[in-house]
Amino acid sequence: MTIALATVDLGRRYMMNWALRNCTLEVPEGSITGLVGPNGAGKSTLLRLAAGISRPSEGSVTAFGQRANQNSTAFLNRVGYLDQDRPLYKNFRVEEMLKLGQKLNSSWDNSSATRWLVELEIPLDWKVSLLSAGQQAQVALAMCMGKRPDLLLLDEPMASLDPLARRGVKQMLLDSVTERGTTVLLSSHIVDELEEICDHLIILSKSTVQKSGTVESLLANHRVLIGPEVSARFDSVEVIASSTAGRQATLLIEGDPGPLSSEWRVLSPDLNEIVLGYLAKSSATRYRATGVRETSPDEERS
Amino acid sequence: MTWVTWRRYRTRIIVLGLFMLILVFFMIMTLHGYHDAVAKCGAQAGMSFPETGCARTVHRAESHANYVSMGIGLLPFLVGLMLGAPLVASEIDARTNRLAWSQGVTRTRWLLSGWLTIAVPVVIAMSLFGIIVQWWASHVVTSSAFGAGLIQNTAFDISGVAPIALSVLALSCGTFFGIAFRRFLSPYLGTFIALAAIVEFIYVKVFPTLAPRMATAATEYGTNTALPSALGPDPRYVGYGFRRSPGFHATTSTPSTNWIVQHCATTTNAGQTLPGNSSYMRCLQINHVQAINFYQPESHYWILQWREAGIYLVLAAALLGLSVWMVSRWRA
Numbered sequence A: 001m002t003i004a005l006a007t008v009d010l011g012r013r014y015m016m017n018w019a020l021r022n023c024t025l026e027v028p029e030g031s032i033t034g035l036v037g038p039n040g041a042g043k044s045t046l047l048r049l050a051a052g053i054s055r056p057s058e059g060s061v062t063a064f065g066q067r068a069n070q071n072s073t074a075f076l077n078r079v080g081y082l083d084q085d086r087p088l089y090k091n092f093r094v095e096e097m098l099k100l101g102q103k104l105n106s107s108w109d110n111s112s113a114t115r116w117l118v119e120l121e122i123p124l125d126w127k128v129s130l131l132s133a134g135q136q137a138q139v140a141l142a143m144c145m146g147k148r149p150d151l152l153l154l155d156e157p158m159a160s161l162d163p164l165a166r167r168g169v170k171q172m173l174l175d176s177v178t179e180r181g182t183t184v185l186l187s188s189h190i191v192d193e194l195e196e197i198c199d200h201l202i203i204l205s206k207s208t209v210q211k212s213g214t215v216e217s218l219l220a221n222h223r224v225l226i227g228p229e230v231s232a233r234f235d236s237v238e239v240i241a242s243s244t245a246g247r248q249a250t251l252l253i254e255g256d257p258g259p260l261s262s263e264w265r266v267l268s269p270d271l272n273e274i275v276l277g278y279l280a281k282s283s284a285t286r287y288r289a290t291g292v293r294e295t296s297p298d299e300e301r302s
Numbered sequence B: 001m002t003w004v005t006w007r008r009y010r011t012r013i014i015v016l017g018l019f020m021l022i023l024v025f026f027m028i029m030t031l032h033g034y035h036d037a038v039a040k041c042g043a044q045a046g047m048s049f050p051e052t053g054c055a056r057t058v059h060r061a062e063s064h065a066n067y068v069s070m071g072i073g074l075l076p077f078l079v080g081l082m083l084g085a086p087l088v089a090s091e092i093d094a095r096t097n098r099l100a101w102s103q104g105v106t107r108t109r110w111l112l113s114g115w116l117t118i119a120v121p122v123v124i125a126m127s128l129f130g131i132i133v134q135w136w137a138s139h140v141v142t143s144s145a146f147g148a149g150l151i152q153n154t155a156f157d158i159s160g161v162a163p164i165a166l167s168v169l170a171l172s173c174g175t176f177f178g179i180a181f182r183r184f185l186s187p188y189l190g191t192f193i194a195l196a197a198i199v200e201f202i203y204v205k206v207f208p209t210l211a212p213r214m215a216t217a218a219t220e221y222g223t224n225t226a227l228p229s230a231l232g233p234d235p236r237y238v239g240y241g242f243r244r245s246p247g248f249h250a251t252t253s254t255p256s257t258n259w260i261v262q263h264c265a266t267t268t269n270a271g272q273t274l275p276g277n278s279s280y281m282r283c284l285q286i287n288h289v290q291a292i293n294f295y296q297p298e299s300h301y302w303i304l305q306w307r308e309a310g311i312y313l314v315l316a317a318a319l320l321g322l323s324v325w326m327v328s329r330w331r332a
Helices: A043-051 A073-078 A094-104 A110-119 A133-146 A163-180 A191-197 A215-221 A271-282 A297-301 B002-041 B043-047 B053-084 B086-094 B096-100 B107-139 B153-158 B162-180 B187-209 B257-267 B278-286 B298-329
Strands: A003-014 A017-028 A032-036 A058-063 A079-082 A151-155 A183-188 A200-205 A208-214 A222-228 A238-245 A248-254 A265-267 A292-295 B214-217 B236-244 B289-296
Touching: A003 A043, A003 A183, A017 A043, A017 A058, A017 A183, A017 A200, A017 A208, A032 A043, A032 A163, A032 A191, A043 A058, A043 A079, A043 A151, A043 A183, A073 A079, A079 A133, A094 A110, A094 A133, A094 B002, A110 A133, A133 A151, A133 A163, A163 A183, A163 A191, A183 A191, A191 A271, A200 A215, A200 A271, A208 A215, A208 A271, A215 A222, A215 A271, A222 A271, A238 A271, A248 A271, B002 B053, B002 B107, B053 B086, B053 B107, B053 B153, B053 B162, B053 B187, B086 B096, B086 B107, B086 B162, B107 B153, B107 B162, B107 B298, B153 B162, B153 B298, B162 B187, B162 B298, B187 B236, B187 B289, B187 B298, B236 B257, B257 B278, B257 B289, B278 B289
Parallel strands: A032 A183, A032 A200, A079 A151, A151 A183
Antiparallel strands: A003 A017, A003 A058, A200 A208, A222 A248, A222 A265, A238 A248, A238 A292, B214 B289, B236 B289
């Protein structure tokens, strides 16, 4: 397996606060990797560091074995980055934005970028400032795709898109991976959306990586156990998160719990439950939802 | 990259070009008006007191020329404010730097190409404009009732090669201060303050000694009874100083020149050490100290112009280098 993007102990500090810390991960070449986590988890920071837009405070980040470096044309040509703010020159016409892409990128594919926008019925002779937020997002995405990068870093690409446009973007990403072997790392809040297209997932919370792996292995290695609270003790598996409702306990575990008594039910979790479990595990805050008390394993042990 | 910068700045460049054309129009108008006034009344009419109708006519023509001079003097500042300051600062504010820096050009190339794309037309435009200004200044400013030459303050600052170099410095200054202090100060205000400070420093501290200055003894109130012919017509006064009177040999017990100057200023209530009232000047004379005035003759005009331009260009290169360094290390 060739690694497209690798980080080792990557960290980025803003003044006294760490936006990302001890981040070590690998993104395989040709994969679509989802980056999921709550607001402030460090997703955008990680993507900016990977694009070389930002510089690490500690650790390293490499793309295709090359250090993320804004002063290397070779690096810049291979990496495409879509910022979450969708920065565009507002007084440019759409066609001028595409011309900008053409002028600044040696491998620019103008015909497919133009075709993509025409198919979405975005008027090419309109000024960017006159477009809706969704249309601007599409132009920004076209700028990114037109570059034909080997590694695509997309910060919430589906945000502000309507369901139809989301489907179109997903299809475009899948096509790009199939046809060109592009590696995609994209962040999103919506796990269901990621499950549809991603083959790898990275769960980021509290500025650190909580879990990463293939979607397949994550689904295969996790279980939801439902049973009596009094006997909710498992030493052979890692309890990711647990909740109690009355006398009933619900646990998300990683690993095989082995044979269980008949009072326990074993279910396969979906990706959403796994992500929420890891986010609850990392969260220091406790929250209540209609009679269900969420607890972390640390609290459970005490 | 050239196209991108041109597309971003074309409106501002056109506005600056229009401003130049307006100035050319007013230069022609003031030249015409001034020549009419002088032809009607004579150049010396402007110096008559009390002010006659003719004096008012010449004065009005002169003040119109002064307004045009101020407009010409503003041009380098406008280059810094309209083109230099937003070059990087506006990108960072709009976060379009994240778009630009993720394209296939390095940050260094991005900044240098952008800077050059603006600097080249600015230099060409300022050079062409400078030829017109030179012609206008030599006809209006230098033939005014005050008999000033091109080396005098106003004419010198707007003519020659120095304003072209100052425009380049303004561009670099705007670029640098747009990055360096954008968190604390508006890039526009920062550029204006920095540029004004540099120009003032050059004017006060550097210009007087930029070429060997000539000294001549001052009499009462700092005037010279007769300027030596070596100074030529209309030399530019650049300051004053004090020296031992010719032929006087100081001993170890003789007080220093500075002490005598201070002593005389205090004992005669002169208030300041500027060559001034007769008792102060007499005191200096008794103590064998001579007040002197410094001048830059008209013949030094081009030497001063090129040297001042050289300083501006060195500063411009240094600020551009710093800007490149800062942008390459910028953490978005």
